[in-house]
Amino acid sequence: MKSERPEIIEFYLHEGHGIFYAMNPDLPGWITGSKKALDTIRLCNGNRTPEQILDELEKNYLLPRDVLAKEMEILFENLEKNGFIKGIGVSPPEYERSLDTLYLHLTRDCTLRCRYCYIEGGEILKNELTTVEIKDVLDQAMALNKTRLLVAVTGGEPMIHPDFWEIAEYIKSKGCPMTLATNGTLVTAENAPKLKEYFYNIQVSLDGPRDVHDSMRGKGSYDMAIEAMRRLTSAGAHVMISAVVSKHNLDSIYHVVDVAVELGIEHIKTGIFLPFGKGAEEKALALTESEFGEFWHKMQKSMQEKLSKGQNVQVANDINKVSFLQPIYYSKHSCGAAIGALSVDADGSVYPCQSAHLPEFLAGNVREMPLEKIWRDSEVFRIWCEATIDDIKECEPCDWRRYCGGGCRMQVYAFTGRLDKPVMFCSFLKDFFPKSVDAYLEYLVKQRADRDTEKEEK
Template sequence: MKKQFQNWAWCQGMKFNTKVHDLTYFFWETTLCCNLNCLHCGSDCDKDKRVEDLPKEKVLKVFKNIAENYEAKDIMVAVTGGEPLVRKDLFEILSEVNNMGFPWGMVTNGMLVDEKIVEKCVESGMRTVSVSLDGTGETHNWLRNNEMSYERAINALKLFLKAGKFDIVEVITCVNTQNINQLEDIYKLLKNLGVHGWRLFTIFPKGRAEVNGNLIFNKNLLTELFSFIKEKRNSNSGIYISYSEEGYLGCNWEKEVRDDFFFCGAGINIGSLLADGSYSACPSLSRDWIQGHVDEISFSEAWESRYRNMRNRRWMRTGDCKSCRQWSKCNGSSLHLWDFKEKKTKVCHFKMLND
């Protein structure tokens, strides 16, 4: 009952946040080009450009507009892709973004990280870095489709940690049917390396993961993962461990596998600039959620006048959601799981865990 009341109070606070919609987190999808060809890639990225990268001048125009209308120092910029480091003018842009007052961090597969890259990260003001590590040795290389990927990811972690210049050096792991039995080994590895945090994701059906459906969890595997995370969080291991913002889980698991109750901040406190110049929220969302383009409207204008379908989600209450008593806590789950064609969420974690 205590947790149920806490969850209710949390939901009331999130309703207020939705009305205010303060921008606090901003994704910059630098490119859809990548030097890997991962089996689970939600963006279906590859080495050949399908979308031309937005030019430097237009990228900086967006950041300048945000800085002029909001407090840059209060907006964390998450630099993602594709693989950000394949973009040639990446650090030129990020140096200027840093000079505008934005804190920023990057997600990388580690393939291109060497001492010079680490120096550029320091010089351009990087605060945090997340390196993808999806198993031990062969399992990681299999998912990432490259026999050098594991070695390069470990090397990147060592170099970022050795620099001692970043607030957070963490690992992101996409947990799947092939690596769930290696979680303890990965945990020991990360402790030995001295990483600060470990964020665990489950793979959702988008992009290549829709084709490789054998990577996606059922109830038993999801419960096994949550039990592992809960046990490690309770052990005061020295590594911050958390499950991703991936759907409402129900009171048995909420605040057990992550710090707060579920809340999808897409379009509420999270915005993004996509590789082609479109505005959205997190890049994991389908392109059906796009709210405008840099050539059409400034980001601040779009943020204040659009994003309505993200902030009022009652239109999503269809099908099983229509009669669900958890709706006020879930609001249709994470927006990246919404299927516009089927008019329903692709994955309901609460239903999966409680059926």
């Protein structure tokens, strides 16, 4: 133990199900434990030595001193590692900037004309990058990566590009894992197995039942999306349903959970409607905070019903950052935009992320300067990199600030026109996070009970 008279910092505490969860708001620091461990922590007031703490524990717990000492040693190792003890310096992790994700828009051309398309897809641009230029962008991006570059192939509808397979083969030859975002209209029984071989994850857009989906994306698009997912899952591909949530589908969004179960799809990605691109003319579709809460509760209820029947479905979005299904992590930023990711439009324009394709966030163009120079010297990227949770005054008193990161910056920008404000669903998240922690504790207790049952049966 490094401290002669250990004193614990102020921390967030949640007790439930006979155990506790403690979180250091300023670090990626959190621990769970029993009532005895919490009693030990409360004895660390800066006035007692470790031996005196043991004396107090011996009075309260009928256990041998050596057993208590061993437990306390393990507890203090965790407390020190997670920054809970005053005077023991534990710094927040510094993430080395590396381009880990490249959003590659092959074309603006598309088979559909979705009413709220943020990229304004539909017609091919006159000055889109050639296939040779697209390959060069990949080569430049790989030089900015320190581990393994993930390439998210998107559009428009990327499969409509005349050299789609040639580009996919080139990316694969470089050893880069790929994801594909598609509306499903060009997926066939013949190409589904090939898509499975090239892309480790394929996102297919689905916004609700047939009438709802078709009214936003075009008549017949629902049936084509469903058939595409059937073909892909039959081919063994990992499919994720991608849904845009708006007022239009608020009452029927849970339908995508039913589809996921029917087709054996385990992951659903949801994103709220943002009034960018074509969506600028559909601002009435934007959710209010109460509607967002309504949406999430409906989705949670639907998922829980499926899970109770042994049907595994998970929803991925910002509010699952704190979830008993996913580890809690530290973040000064809400995402990797401009820090670990960038987006290249079909004409070579470069942006911090795929949702930030706006004139004010244009960082440069690969036809005018090397990608490395844009990445290193762009004023837009500098602003995004330096914009952290520490700049959001409203977030200063919040225990969850380092885990939420302030929320998606483009969601914030869509409704405030600024990057230094908290996400509009802030109060909902503050209510949701503790509930997730409680669910996490319940999960731990159940795991322990299951292990004990297995031991007894043996």
